Amino acid sequence: MPLFAELLQGLADVFTLAVLLAILAGxxxxxFVGALPGIGPVMVMAVAIPYTLAFDPIVGISFLLGAMKGGTIGGAIPAILFNTPGTPDTAMTTLDGYPMAQNGKAKKALRMAVFSSVTGDTFSDIVLITxxxxxxLIALRMGPVEIFSLMVLAFAVIAGLSGKSIGKAISAAGLGLLLATVGLDPEDGTPRLYFGVFELFDGIPKVPLAIGVLVMAEVLHRLTQVGTADPPAVDLNASNDPADHQLTFAEYWACRYIMFRGAIIGTLIGALPGIGSTAAATLSYTTAREAAKDHSGFGKGDIRGLAAVESANSA
Incomplete structure (x- = not known):
C-alpha cells in the first residue's frame, strides 16, 4: 500500500499545469535540437540545468526528462529523411527509415518511429516504477565477467548484421577496437596512441566520432551528385497513394510483438552500466530480422525494422 500511495502522490504532482508545460517545452x-546531427538531448540538458534551478524541483526535473525523451525521436527525423542520424542511437533507424522515405513513405516512417518510440518508452516507465x-541490484553486481560476456554478445550482433560481408564486418570491428584504445589505459594510466596530442588523453569522443562517420558517408555521396540533374533525396509527396502517408492501426498492431521484444531488450540493456541505447537498438534490430519468417525486406524499407529500433532505443 505505501507504494500505491506514493504512486498516487506522484501522479498528483505530475498532472499540474506547470509540470505538463515543462514536459511539453522539454x-x-x-x-528540434535532436534533429540537428551531433547535438542531441544531452547538450540541451547541459545548457538547461542552470535555468531549471530557478524552478520548483519537480518542474525542473520534468523539463529535463521531456528533453531527454524528445531528443531520441528528434534524432530519427534526419535519419529517416536524410540518411543522417541525429544521435548515435538512431543510426540503425537509417537502415529502413531512409529507404521508406525514398519510396514515398516518409510520413508513414516518421509516424511509426513516434508510435514505436512511445510504446518502448511507456513499457520502460512501467518497469521503472514497479x-x-x-x-x-542486478546492475550493481555486473563485474568483469559479465561485461566481457556483453562484449562477446556485441561481436555476435556484428556477425548477425554482416550477412555475407564477414570481411567488412571484421574490418569495421577491428577499426572500432583500434580507435577505442586511444587514450589513457584504465588500469595503469599509460598513454596509448595519442601521438603527442594531449587532448586525446581521454580518448576519442564517441558521439562526435559516431555522428561524423555516419554523416560524412552521406555528405560524400551528395558531393558526387553536385551538378547533376538527380532529384532530391526525399520527396515527401513522391507517392500519390494516401496509404503511403498514413500509419494505420493494423500496421502498428502487426508490429506489437517486435515492439514488445524491442522494449524488453532496451529496458534490460539500458539498466546495465556502460552499455547504452545504441547497443540495444542494434541488438533489437538483429533479433527482429533473424526472428522474421521473411526478412528479405529488412534494410530495404521494412516498417518492422523501424519499429524494432525505435522501441529499443527509447526504452
Missing part, C-alpha cells in the same frame, strides 16, 4: 525543444529496485 520535448518540443529537444526534438521493478527498478531489483534491476538496480
Amino acid at each position: 520535448v518540443a525543444i529537444s526534438q 521493478v527498478s529496485a531489483p534491476l538496480a
